[in-house]
Every structure is written in C-alpha cells, then in structure tokens.
Amino acid sequence: MELRCPKCxxxxxxxxxxxxxxxKCKPVNIKCPKRMEFIRCSKCGRVRLKGNWVKADESRLSEEVISKCKGEFIGGSYDFRKQEATFFVGDKNRMFPVKRRIKVSIVxxxxxxxxxxxxxxxxxIIQLRGPKGKVMKACRTIKKMLAKTTFITKEEAKKEGLDLYVGSSKAVVELLAELHLRAKMSKKLAGQKEGKRLYRTTFLIRL
Incomplete structure (x- = not known):
C-alpha cells in the first residue's frame, strides 16, 4: 500500500x-547542549579538554562537540563557521542529515x-658535563624529548658544560630512565605551597 508522508x-x-x-521527516530524538565553550591557550594554542591541555584542531573539537550529544544518530560533525551540527540518521543503506544549532565559543x-x-x-636543573661535542649532542636529544612532556625555561652555557632549567623534575626522571642515563641528584628547598615543601632537583650528568 502506498503511503504519503503527512509532513512533506x-x-x-x-x-x-x-x-x-x-x-527524512521522521521525528528524531537528538539532545544537544545549546552552548559549549572551549578554552584555548593564547601562547601555545593547546585546548583544555577533560582537565588536560592538548593539541586540538577543528576536527578534534568537532568530535568533542558531537560526543556531548545523545540520540538516534549514526555519526555527525560540527561546522564552527555555521555554528551548526549535522547528524546522520537512518541505516547503513540510506542515511539523511539532521541539523541542530549549537553555539560554540572559544575563550x-x-x-x-x-x-x-x-x-x-x-x-x-640538568647539568651536562663532558666534551663539548658530547654535551651538545646530548642537549639536542634531551630538549627534543622533554618538549613532549614539559618545557625548558633557560639554557645556560658553562665553562665545564651546559645547564638546562626544566619545568618538571618528574619529566627529567622519566627521561633519564628512557635514555638509560645516570645522574647524580641533589635537592634544595625552594619554598612552600599550601603547607607543602617544594624542592628543586639538580641532575648532574657526566658524559
């Protein structure tokens, strides 16, 4: 029996x-937030997602927007210029787009x-000591690997080698283990925060 859609x-x-x-006209149950906000660092460009600062392009942020939507859809994407989400409903043989307005702002x-x-x-502080050639080679490797997990505040040339001032002592410890490097460690009290003592660690590496 032939049917006629009452809507179209x-x-x-x-x-x-x-x-x-x-x-195409079947009522679709899709629930979306009316507004979303992302925080982007104006210095490094990373975005705060689920408590962490990560590199995220529009495609990654689009996935995050769609993940906050629930309902009867197979997949979807978000257009930041149109401020519009497109969801695909139906089955694998035939899918149709359903659009929803979601205002997304980036702060x-x-x-x-x-x-x-x-x-x-x-x-x-990583203190690299040894022949200049070995020191410079080790410095390049260390800087490249530390860039994945932390930052280097300052690089200071010394008569006997090179000092690297690093944002995270934990990252240095993990690096030493990964590179199988031995270091003489010494700690110095740098202050207190919320009643907890803060230390700075010096890692002396002889090459």
Whole structure:
C-alpha cells in the first residue's frame, strides 16, 4: 500500500518510510547542549579538554562537540563557521542529515605550563658535563624529548658544560630512565605551597 508522508507529501514508492513518516521527516530524538565553550591557550594554542591541555584542531573539537550529544544518530560533525551540527540518521543503506544549532565559543586564556614558562618557573636543573661535542649532542636529544612532556625555561652555557632549567623534575626522571642515563641528584628547598615543601632537583650528568 502506498503511503504519503503527512509532513512533506512524498510517496513511499520514492523513499523508505518509518511508521507514518518518510525517513527524512521522521521525528528524531537528538539532545544537544545549546552552548559549549572551549578554552584555548593564547601562547601555545593547546585546548583544555577533560582537565588536560592538548593539541586540538577543528576536527578534534568537532568530535568533542558531537560526543556531548545523545540520540538516534549514526555519526555527525560540527561546522564552527555555521555554528551548526549535522547528524546522520537512518541505516547503513540510506542515511539523511539532521541539523541542530549549537553555539560554540572559544575563550582565550593561558595554560599553567605557559604561565610558568613565561614566569621563569623551573623544578629541575640538568647539568651536562663532558666534551663539548658530547654535551651538545646530548642537549639536542634531551630538549627534543622533554618538549613532549614539559618545557625548558633557560639554557645556560658553562665553562665545564651546559645547564638546562626544566619545568618538571618528574619529566627529567622519566627521561633519564628512557635514555638509560645516570645522574647524580641533589635537592634544595625552594619554598612552600599550601603547607607543602617544594624542592628543586639538580641532575648532574657526566658524559
């Protein structure tokens, strides 16, 4: 029996139906937030997602927007210029787009790491000692690897080698283990925060 969609008038001979409606006009249950906000660091460009500062392009942020929406859809994407989400409903054989307006704003701020870096903050000092060639080679490797987990506030040339002032002592410890490097460690009290003692650690590496 031929059906006519009560909303658009199309025939069931032209398009699949779901109940009394054609699949395009079938009421779809999709719940979306009306507004969303992302915080982007104005220094490094990273975005705060789930408590962490991460590199995220529009594609990654689009995924985050869609993940906050629930309902009867197979997939979706978000257009930042149109401020519009497009969801795909139906089945694997035939899908149709359903659009929803979601206002997404991106607020600029400064992440803790960039704030510390600009303020000269450091928790550890790597002291590289040895022949100049070995020191420079080790320095390049260390800087490249530390860039993945922390930052270097200052690089200071010394008569006997090179000092690197690093934002995270923990990152240095992990680096030493990964590179199988031995270091003589010494700690110095740098102050207190919320009643907790803060130390700066010096890592002496002889090459």
């Amino acid at each position: 008038g199309i025939s069931s001979r032209e398009i699949p139906f779901s109940g009394p409606f054609c699949i 600029k701020n400064i992440c803790q790491e960039c704030s510390r870096k600009s303020g000269g903050y450091f928790e550890g």
